[in-house]
Amino acid sequence: MAQKLLWRRKFFTLLGGQAVSLITSSILQMAIIFYLTERTGSAMVLSLAALVGFLPQALFGPMIGVLVDRMSRKAVMIGADLMVALAGGVLAFVALFIELPIWIIMVILFIRSIGTAFHGPAFNATTPLIVPEDRLTKCSGYSQMIQSIGFIISPAAAAFFYAIWDLKEIILLDIGGALVACATVAALAIPSPEPYSKAGCQHFMQEMREGYDAIRENKGLFALLWIGTLYMFVYSPISALYPLMSMQYFGGTAAHASAAEVAFAVGMLGGGILLSAWGGFKKRTITLCASILLMGISIAASGLLPSSTFPIFLVCCAFMGLSAPFYGVQTALFQEKIKAEYLGRVFSLFGSLASLAMPVGLLFSGLFAEQLGVHRWFFISGLAVIGIAVMAFRLPSIHQLN
Structure with a gap:
């Protein structure tokens, strides 16, 4: 009983600190978008701001994974949060003296995204070190709940604070959130995989290769890696096309x-609550494939709606959100079946592939959506996602995963 309480206390303390940091970071991110829109009114500037948000993960993900596995995950998470706080501090300091130049904002966004690129894999690689294996799926649901709450709160909170504060004061709020996250991680005793202290003598490229080999050895997980990349290629542009x-x-x-964004976030919150309470089907690959299938059906149905049925579109958005947390069981499968000393590299590799798939998918969808109409592109994308779900259902290597 004491052991059960111990892991719960550790996990929820860690998750609570990350929740504070996530919400304050999301508020700042939205406030920066407001600021750039107000200052420039340029779609190109906003696109560039989005680009620098995922570029570090796309370019440096495999190398970051090696460093995450070489070092104490606790130290990496604290260092990543401090990097975010320091970058925000520099931006706030500059804002005291001059109106913020756009190029400085871009540089700070890039530095913050480097911190995020370190933090995500370190957090995912830390979870199985403190959470029992049979609770990883439900804990994935708790993480999705926190993310959903952040999506719901941050746009309204950012609009409120941007109306009453200067940008530098919102930056200070984010610094406070990052420091809270650092404090919670520092207060916890988090184990590290034994091999990380011996990794310094190994060749860097060899270690990157070892992370790839660790996932390739499991045919089911290797198939999920590429299914996930293909899924991100098709799905990620849909979120960008919501406003259109x-x-x-x-x-x-x-x-x-x-309203469409909020409907998705509310559905995602409901899915996170359901996953954390239920845990999904006993065979988790069925949960994952069903998640992709529900997403595809919801997207395709949206593309078939008449233009006078916006309320039904909101229902479709809610079902898209509902499906999203159940895809997170993939994270639990990686955490269970990959040795702890390789998890940083595995999660960084997956993040890197997803980050590379997103801009390619956006470019591809942008060209076709303009020619065909955005609603027709929703229908085509939905059919493609359904096809990915069917392919995942039918792959024997995925079926062999529990």
Whole structure:
């Protein structure tokens, strides 16, 4: 009983600190978007800001994974949060003296995203060190709940704070959130895999290769890696096309676009609650494939709706959100079946592939959506996602995973 309480206390303390940091970071991210929109009104500037957000993970992910596995995961998480706090501090300091130049904002966003690229794999690689194996799926649901709450709270909170504060004061709020996350990690005794202290003598490229080999050895996980990359290629542009679907096809306003985002986040919160309480099907690959299938059906149905049925589109958005947390069982499968000393590299590799798939998917979908109409592209993308789900269902190597 004491052991059960111990891991719960550790996990929820860690998750609580990360929740504070996630929410304050999301508020700052939205406030920066407001600031850039107000200052420039340029779609190119906003696209560049989005690009620097995932570029470090896309370019440096495999190398970051090696460093995560070489070092104490606790130290990596604290260092990543301190990097985010320090970058914010520099931005706030500059804002005291001059109006913030766009290039400085971009540099700070890039540095913050480097911190995020370290933090994500370190957190995912730390979870199985403190959570029992049979609780990893439910803990994935708790993490999805926190993420969903952040998605729901941050846009409204950012609009509120941006109306009453200067940007530098919102930056200070984010610094406070990062320091809270550092304090919670510092207060916990987090074990590290034994091999990390011996890794310094190994060749860096060899260690990167070892992370790839660790996942390739398991045919089911290797198939999931590429299924996930393909899924991100098809799905990620859909989230970027929400505003166009809401405002162009359904003839709505910015409020309608926000309503679609909130509907997705509320559905995602519901999915996280359901996953944390239920845990999904006993065979988790069925949960994962069903998640992709529900997402595909919801997207395809959205593309078939008449332009006068925006409320039904909101229902479809909620079902898309509901499906998302159940895809997170993939993280639990990696955490269980990959040795702890390789997890940093494995999660960084997956993040890197997903980050590379996103811009390619956005470019591809942007070209076709303009030619075909955004609603038709929703339908085509939905069919493609359904096809990915069917392929995942039928792959024997995935079926062999529990």
